[in-house]
Amino acid sequence: MxxxxxxxxxxxxxxxxxxxxxxxxxxxxxxxxxxxxxxxxxxxxxxxxxxxxxxxxxxxxxxxxxxxxxxxxxxxxxxxxxxxxxxxxYPGVAELTGTLTVGDVPARSAIDRVTVLGSPSRPDPRAHLVTGDHVRPQWQHGELVLTAMPAAGGTLAPFEVPAPTPCCADH
Known part of the structure; x- marks a missing residue:
């Protein structure tokens, strides 16, 4: 913190x-x-x-x-x-709405960096991030880090979604 x-x-x-x-x-x-x-x-x-x-x-x-x-x-x-x-x-959370670039995230908010789930390299700062108006980064080793995942059309989306489907919801 x-x-x-x-x-x-x-x-x-x-x-x-x-x-x-x-x-x-x-x-x-x-x-x-x-x-x-x-x-x-x-x-x-x-x-x-x-x-x-x-x-x-x-x-x-x-x-x-x-x-x-x-x-x-x-x-x-x-x-x-x-x-x-x-x-x-956190500072800047209100600025992280809609679609923006990965590079916009640290420029507009307190988030230090964006990572992509399962990828060892940092995402291209020009890659588009579709926020869904729900951006929940986590503190990791003193840095505020947003974990993203690949999404439709070559975009990224935050790993945490606002209304997750419960496990086994269709059973």
Whole structure:
């Protein structure tokens, strides 16, 4: 995460979609600034769940967020649970809509690089990425990395789709 001003919110959520909604709700309720990172984290313990973290640009924002979230009854702890969060809120996310080039992604957002699933080389920066308006990069070794996959017409698409089909849905 890019800042020492971070906290984790455990709302007992079971799925990523609910965690995404919670992050968007918290961003609106707390009027979080553009420099905020909001991530989901999978907790694999006796009670598997998804928690969310907020990394804020300043200590006063962190203290205010902690006070407001605690007052709303959320379980809040300091820091982030791990270094591999899945980013939902990050600088530039609103600019990653429609179809753009791979080179546009780091130029318009906090994403450091784009990789292609199963490929050892970086994609051509001129390759087209069809975002589906759902771009969820992950922290990997201190970098925010978007994993893409080949899509129709020689384009790429983010590996994570907004509404995945459950395994064995047609059985």
């Amino acid at each position: 890019p800042t020492p001003y971070a906290l984790t919110v455990d709302a007992g959520l079971r799925d990523l979609r609910a965690a995404d909604r919670l992050l968007h709700t918290l961003a609106a309720e707390l009027a979080l600034p553009e420099g905020t990172f909001g991530c989901t984290h999978l907790v694999r313990d006796d009670a598997p769940r998804v928690v969310v973290s907020l990394a804020l640009p300043t200590d006063p924002l962190l203290r205010t967020a902690r006070e407001q979230l605690t007052a709303q009854g959320y379980e809040v702890s300091s820091g982030v649970p791990d270094a591999v969060g899945r980013a939902v809120l």
